[in-house]
Amino acid sequence: MGNFGQLMDGFAVALSTHHVLIMIIGVLLGLVVGVLPGLGAPNGVSLLLPLTFGMDPISAIILLTSMYWGALFGGSTTSILFNIPGEPSSVATTFDGYPMARQGEALRALTLAFGSAGIGAMTGVVVITLLSGWVAQFALRFGAAEYFAVYFMAFASFIGMSGGSPFKTLVSMMLGFACATIGMDTISGESRLTFEWDAPHRRRQLPHRGDRPVRPRRAADHHGGRRQVPGREGQAQPVDDLPHHRGAPALLGDADPQRPDRLLDGHHAGRTDRRLLHELRARPPVLQARRELRQGRARGRRRA
Amino acid sequence: MIVSRNAAELVTASATAAAGALVCYGSLENGVSWGASGPEPGYFPFYVGCLIILGSAGAAVQALWRGGTGEIFADGENIRTVAAFLLPLIALAALSQWLGLYIAMALYLFFAVWLGAKRTALSAFLIAAITTGVNFVIFEILFTVPLLKGPVLEYFGIY
Structure with a gap:
């Protein structure tokens, strides 16, 4: 029960007036980020990082986590009111939240979503704290093959469970995959599917760790090889x-x-x-x- | 003007097939074979593009197989409604490339509220100004993320 004692210590630190105020600010900011489609909780946290440079570590972590959970709930606001999930995690809220809003019970749906988000987050934190050691042991055995299997099952079930034409599901899913591959390849560092449209901007940028003139296709005489740092010679x-x-x-x-x-x-x-x-x-x-x-x-x- | 469901299906299938072909062509530039250190960068996008083409072909065949059912995809009024929403959005995207995101946002909101929602010009102006200001404070000052500014704001020294 060592974990449990540490959890209680954490609550003792977090539940001071100052920290609760920071939590409120963080959740409100998270709501703003979560309502915007495309700006998810992780993006919101990375956007908020510069704001935390001047804070003490505990307040900063509390602000970031409250903002994260706020964004997770904020996504369900648009799910309920517009049938458009603001977050991937709030897709399921559209199934019953939007019909409730159409029947004029939008306020009740939002309240329930807020309450369930709070209870869920609380339970999740307590459970993950108590089970973290055991879960970590399991997670370490989760390798590339297991990840592939899980993702493959998810995408296969999208096709299998799609209501309309499976071909259309396949096409829209693969369009998403194609969009995800635009830009820098995370493994080789090459830019993919950009058709050199990024070249005029890149000329003004630092050589990126991906810009290795190793491939014959990127001939040195054509692209100038490694891109020069602007102002390196001229200082x-x-x-x-x-x-x-x-x-x-x-x-x-x-x-x-x-x-x-x-x-x-x-x-x-x-x-x-x-x-x-x-x-x-x-x-x-x-x-x-x-x-x-x-x-x-x-x-x-x-x-x- | 009436667009039948079948025509819309076929047009969409050809558009997605063209997108798939573009993805295949683009990934050919990165190499699609299996190199010495594993798959080359274009390997995954190439097969994704192939699947897009295959899926589009499947959808087109399905549409042709079903034949003309006389189902209507959109009539004149539908098209006008969608155009009234879509064309300003395209204008917003084009303007934000030229004038920067904030000015384009303000202009879009002003005209959307004034002409689209038929409010008074004053309330439209207020909504546009306040929303743009709040966005500016959130992104530029709180989050310190510089968004696209454009020549006008840079002229005033905001960049």
Whole structure:
């Protein structure tokens, strides 16, 4: 019962006035994110991350988790009112929530959804805390083959249980798969199905870890091989097509000194951020830092 | 103008088949065979594209098999309703590429509330301004996620 004692300790920490206020803010923010279709709970959490930099760790985690659960409930609002799930997790709410709303019981449906989301989240947290050790042992045995089997069963049952034509279900599912493959391949790092439309933007971007000129198809003379960091040779030359950035170095000289590192972290996490380029044009030392970073990574890889 | 169900099915099937062919063609650029270190990047999208084409062909055959049932997919009034919703959305997407997301959002909301929902111009303006402002605060300031700005906002130094 060690887990249970720790859970109670957690509640003791979380249930202070300050933290409960943060929970309310987080759930409200989560509602906003959850109502928007396409912006799911994980996206919301990653959007909220910069807001938590200035907070103490416990408050930050509480804000992020409340926002997560708020977003999970927020998805059911649109399911009930418009029959459009705002989240993948609230698809099932459309089955009975929307008919209730049509009968004029939208308020009751929303209240029930909120209550059940709360009870479900609470039960889930308690159960997962008590069973986490056992579940982790099971999860470790879950490999690639098992994942494939689970996904295959899910997609096969979509086709088997579809009401109309199975061909249409197949086509719409595969269109979704095709959309998911657009962009950077997570394994090889190549850009797929972009038809070089990303090239004009990429010219202004850092060489990504995926831009390896190894494949003969990406001939060096055609694409210029590895893309150059803008301003590496010239060291912060003003770029002609961005005349209003010329004053940036002086402005950024006073900016938060940690900012380039933070932006670089975002870049390594795959987020593209135009402000990073402004920083890089303004601050040659950042390029040096990046080179060190890469060397550090190369060393790490060799060791591994 | 009346569109029969069969015609709509056939047009949709050809459109999805064309999308599948595009996916196949695009993945050919990445290599679709099994390389030395496992499947090449285009391997999975290529077969996904093939399945799209196969499924579209199946749907088209089903539609032809059933023949003309005289079922109506959309008549003039339906098409007008959908166009009144769809065309502004396309305009929004095109405008946001040119003027940035916030100005396009404000313009879209203003005209949707004013002409679409037939409210007064003042309330339309207020709704558009407040919604755009709230979105700006949430995304740019709270979440610090820069969305597409466009030349007008950049001229005023917001980027």
